[in-house]
Amino acid sequence: MITVDEALAELFALVTVAETETVPLDRAAGRVLAADVTALRDQPPFPASAMDGYAVKADEVRPGATFRVVGESAAGHGYDGNVGAGEAVRIFTGAPVPEGADRVVIQEDTARDGDTIVLQDDLDPQVYVRPAGGDFRAGSVVQAPRRLGPQDVALLAAMNIADVPVRRRPVVALIATGDELVMPGETPSRDQIIASNSFGLKAMLDAAGAEARLLPIARDNLPSLRTAFTLAADADLIVTIGGASVGDHDLVAPAAEEMGLDRSFYKVAMRPGKPLMAGHMGGSTLIGLPGNPVSSMVCGQVFLLPVLRAMLGLGTGPAPRLQRPLDADIGQNGPREHYMRAKLSAGGIAPYDRQDSSLLTVLAAADALLVRPPHDGPRRAGEMVDYIPL
Numbered sequence: 001m002i003t004v005d006e007a008l009a010e011l012f013a014l015v016t017v018a019e020t021e022t023v024p025l026d027r028a029a030g031r032v033l034a035a036d037v038t039a040l041r042d043q044p045p046f047p048a049s050a051m052d053g054y055a056v057k058a059d060e061v062r063p064g065a066t067f068r069v070v071g072e073s074a075a076g077h078g079y080d081g082n083v084g085a086g087e088a089v090r091i092f093t094g095a096p097v098p099e100g101a102d103r104v105v106i107q108e109d110t111a112r113d114g115d116t117i118v119l120q121d122d123l124d125p126q127v128y129v130r131p132a133g134g135d136f137r138a139g140s141v142v143q144a145p146r147r148l149g150p151q152d153v154a155l156l157a158a159m160n161i162a163d164v165p166v167r168r169r170p171v172v173a174l175i176a177t178g179d180e181l182v183m184p185g186e187t188p189s190r191d192q193i194i195a196s197n198s199f200g201l202k203a204m205l206d207a208a209g210a211e212a213r214l215l216p217i218a219r220d221n222l223p224s225l226r227t228a229f230t231l232a233a234d235a236d237l238i239v240t241i242g243g244a245s246v247g248d249h250d251l252v253a254p255a256a257e258e259m260g261l262d263r264s265f266y267k268v269a270m271r272p273g274k275p276l277m278a279g280h281m282g283g284s285t286l287i288g289l290p291g292n293p294v295s296s297m298v299c300g301q302v303f304l305l306p307v308l309r310a311m312l313g314l315g316t317g318p319a320p321r322l323q324r325p326l327d328a329d330i331g332q333n334g335p336r337e338h339y340m341r342a343k344l345s346a347g348g349i350a351p352y353d354r355q356d357s358s359l360l361t362v363l364a365a366a367d368a369l370l371v372r373p374p375h376d377g378p379r380r381a382g383e384m385v386d387y388i389p390l
């Protein structure tokens with residue numbers, strides 16, 4: 001058995017970074033920027049008013065000063081003239097501050113009578129002019145790689161970037177295996193259950209930037225598994241679920257080997273998730289996950305998400321960990337790295353009592369995986385432990 005870190009290193013060696021494609025800006029959220037993008041203009045492109053009021057010369061502003069209103073500057077319709085001594089231009093938020101003016105007096109600080117304004121006594125001291133390029137300059141760079149959030153999309157729009165270079169979403173084919181499985185909504189026979197982790201993994205992968213496809217459930221026989229692998233052949237990553245252990249009906253590895261799997265490892269010293277395997281098959285990377293629902297979802301967090309990040313060009317690193325003090329004592333860990341379903345409290349963390357790898361209710365209630373190194377000794381409440389937030 002290899003360690004989790006060794007398995008991750010093997011997995012990173014199996015995958016390549018997805019190509020670049022260009023998407024319209026309104027499709028760019030959640031995608032990973034593949035190349036640096038450069039602003040095509042200054043923002044604001046002119047000195048702009050931050051308030052509704054009057055644009056004047058700053059050195060003329062004092063209580064009681066009067067100005068003659070000579071024109072108007074609105075957003076989208078600036079004032080073409082120059083603001084001279086004793087003159088004011090009516091101005092609105094976002095409008096260009098006209099030549100000659102360098103301060104905006106908010107309208108609350110003025111009294112207007114016809115074409116004349118008088119400044120009040122208690123003047124707001126702020127200038128209310130946003131300098132040209134105060135947000136960004138033409139040539140400012142948004143650096144790749146970067147997962148684009150809504151804020152980034154807004155910034156790119158302001159930079160006049162209509163089309164964005166992003167990484168292609170890696171296609172992940174998910175193959176649930178087992179004679180006992182039916183799809184949600186179907187009527188199971190007496191000995192059957194509903195396929196669950198394939199749906200959980202699709203949700204996990206899609207949210208992280210993959211295009212995950214649920215293939216038809218493969219049955220526990222070689223022809224059915226062959227068919228599933230054939231259907232999956234154009235995927236970047238093929239993920240099988242179940243059939244990975246040592247039982248008579250665990251046929252994923254034999255079927256994959258028959259179809260040319262070049263296996264790089266089998267079995268990882270972790271709990272849950274021990275019977276994990278991976279390798280190249282045709283043009284795809286294959287990762288075989290154990291079938292127990294919690295095992296496969298934990299392997300999704302520990303392996304699939306980091307592998308997907310690598311494919312998206314976001315670098316090769318393990319699932320990010322945080323630290324917290326234990327809320328309760330915990331006993332000695334065994335020889336495998338243990339990912340315990342755990343609950344976060346206000347300042348601490350505690351594992352659930354029930355850790356069987358079939359318990360989806362416990363996983364759904366958990367908000368963290370408490371990570372225990374192999375052979376970690378007993379730990380007391382208050383000691384710091386690692387966890388992966390869920």
Ligand SMILES: Nc1nc2c(c(=O)[nH]1)N[C@H]1C(S)=C(S)[C@@H](COP(=O)(O)OP(=O)(O)OC[C@H]3O[C@@H](n4cnc5c(N)ncnc54)[C@H](O)[C@@H]3O)O[C@H]1N2
Pocket residue numbers: 176177178180181193194195196197198241242243244245246247250272273274275289290291292293295357
């Ligand atoms: N003699 C041994 N038996 C087992 C070992 C071992 O080392 N020696 N390892 C155990 C561990 S650890 C795990 S994990 C499981 C993994 O087994 P498989 O990957 O072969 O998974 P299956 O046997 O196909 O299924 C296990 C369990 O999960 C259910 N399952 C499978 N797929 C799904 C799905 N898509 N949705 C919902 N549930 C699913 C399946 O019905 C089984 O209950 O092996 C142990 N045994």
Ligand code: MOO
Pocket residue numbers: 270271272273274275290292295357
């Ligand atoms: O992966 Mo097995 O579930 O270690 O429980």
